Amino acid sequence: MAKTLIIAAGSPSTVIATAGFCLANYRIEQVGGDVNIIFTQAFQVGEGSLSRKAVEALGPEDKVVLIGLPVNNREPQMTTDFVRAIGSRLIGTYDEHEPERWAALQVELGLAPELFHTPGKGEGHLSAASIVGNEYPEMPGEWMAAGDWADNRQIEVTPEAKALATEVDSAVKTRIADNAFRVTVIRRLLGDPEATVAFRARLAEGKAIEEATARALAEAELNGQVLVLLQADRQEINQTAAMFAGYRRAPFVAVVGVKSGEGEVVVVGCNDKHPTLGKTNLLEVFGAIGLKASGIPAKATVYGREHLGPMVEALNTL
Numbered sequence: 126m127a128k129t130l131i132i133a134a135g136s137p138s139t140v141i142a143t144a145g146f147c148l149a150n151y152r153i154e155q156v157g158g159d160v161n162i163i164f165t166q167a168f169q170v171g172e173g174s175l176s177r178k179a180v181e182a183l184g185p186e187d188k189v190v191l192i193g194l195p196v197n198n199r200e201p202q203m204t205t206d207f208v209r210a211i212g213s214r215l216i217g218t219y220d221e222h223e224p225e226r227w228a229a230l231q232v233e234l235g236l237a238p239e240l241f242h243t244p245g246k247g248e249g250h251l252s253a254a255s256i257v258g259n260e261y262p263e264m265p266g267e268w269m270a271a272g273d274w275a276d277n278r279q280i281e282v283t284p285e286a287k288a289l290a291t292e293v294d295s296a297v298k299t300r301i302a303d304n305a306f307r308v309t310v311i312r313r314l315l316g317d318p319e320a321t322v323a324f325r326a327r328l329a330e331g332k333a334i335e336e337a338t339a340r341a342l343a344e345a346e347l348n349g350q351v352l353v354l355l356q357a358d359r360q361e362i363n364q365t366a367a368m369f370a371g372y373r374r375a376p377f378v379a380v381v382g383v384k385s386g387e388g389e390v391v392v393v394g395c396n397d398k399h400p401t402l403g404k405t406n407l408l409e410v411f412g413a414i415g416l417k418a419s420g421i422p423a424k425a426t427v428y429g430r431e432h433l434g435p436m437v438e439a440l441n442t443l
Contacts, residue, residue, distance in 0.1 A: 127186045128159050132176050132194060134253075135164040137294040137365075138272040139193030140307050142219065142253035144314040145264035145272075146192060149257075153315045157308050164304040167197040168419060170207040180210050188216045193253035195222035196230060198408070199419055205230050219256045221246050222421060252276040268314070278369040279398050296324055298363045299331035338362040341380075342370055349441035350375055350402070351393075353433070356382030364392065368424075372396035376403070377440050381430050389430045393440070395423045402443055414439050 129151070133143045143162060147153075151160050165176045180189065189211045196204040208215065208230060219242045220227065227243040230236075242256050250256045254272020258264040270286035275294055282290075296310055306327065312320035337360045345354045352375035356362050364380055371378035376399040384390045393411075397403045407425035411418040414435055418425040427436060 126159065127188060128161065128183070129188045129190065130179055130183060131160065131162045131190045131192060132170075132179075133162065133164055133192040134166060134194045135297070135301075135304060135307060136193060137275040137290065137297050138252040138254050139164075140293060140297060140310050141268050141272040141275065141290070141314070142257045143192050144311040145254060145257045145261060145268050146190065146219070147311060148315060149261035149263040153312065153317055156312055156315065162308050162311065164307050165194070167195045167204065168199065170194075170197070171200075171203050172206075177207060177210065180207070180214075183214060185214070187214055189214045190216055191218040191220065192257065193220055194218075195220055195421065196226035198223065198226065198421065201226055201230070205233060208236075209234060215240055218243060219253050219260070221250065221252055221256060251280070275365070277397075278366075279372070292324075292328060294363065294365065295331040295335065296327045298361070298365070299327050299334055301361065334361050334363055338367050342367055345371065345374075347375060348437050350443070351377045351379050351437045351440050353437065354378065354380045356380060358383075368394040372398070376401075377405075379433065379437065381433055384426070384428075388428060390426050390428050391430055391433050391436060392420075392424065392426045393436060397423055405440075405443060410439055410443070411436060 131143060133139050147156050147160065163176050163179055170176050217240055224243045224245040227241050231238060231241050242260055244250050250259060251273040255269040258269035267286045267289060270282040271290035274280055274282045274287055275290040293310060297307060309320045309323050313324040337357060341354045341356060341362050345352050352371040354367055367380060368378045376396045378394045380392045382390065393407055395405045395407055406422040408418050408422055411425055411427055416427050416432055418427050420426050
């Protein structure tokens, strides 16, 4: 029997998108079994990675779906090689990031355009959740709106969609590296009672993160156009929630903290609703001062907190 491998990014919106895809295409008992889900990031699909090994273990009749996983913008060849390894087993890509990169990859590999549901962020498709929902009417509109709001909390959605997004976000961010729990969240959305119990327990655990996030925002310092938040030692915060709250005070928000297993980092986000600075390409700004940044134009990560000063100075010259 053919199996399906779903390879997805780990954001709350992508978790919801993956749940929607599973709802439309599989039975709940298949999810986590014949339908294997791996969560990863764009820079983690190279040779020897978990996702690459999973692809190499597939049979010729098995299928692969990519959800919310962007092209590696620092090393696009890594993603190209990864998709080449998937080959004819690819049955769909659903992603909102940088459609021009997906278009170039599609042409280079000679793949069918209909495999790529990669319109970029626009009206009606702000995240992978709404892209999947537009393709599969079985996905509830509330899930689509929740996924979009999880990615952009400045849009208007129903209270029910906001509540769903907030719960998924809190549950996922409580132990952000726990990818197995992301599958639990999906099964909860699909109606699994055991997963619902585990989900509720994780929400209770997440209250400490909410409190730490509130403290970080209360203690944040405004430096020109940049609001700087310091993450307390060994204490997770909800970075997405902190950034969107911070955008009410500054066009840029910098979070100084530790990335699990990778050391100290500075993560900077840009308020895309800001009238003059909303289109700032942070990767270019930091690259221009000699810093190696990863991420996307609107949210970039630089390793080493010693770079905070030059980063803030560069942003304040814009």
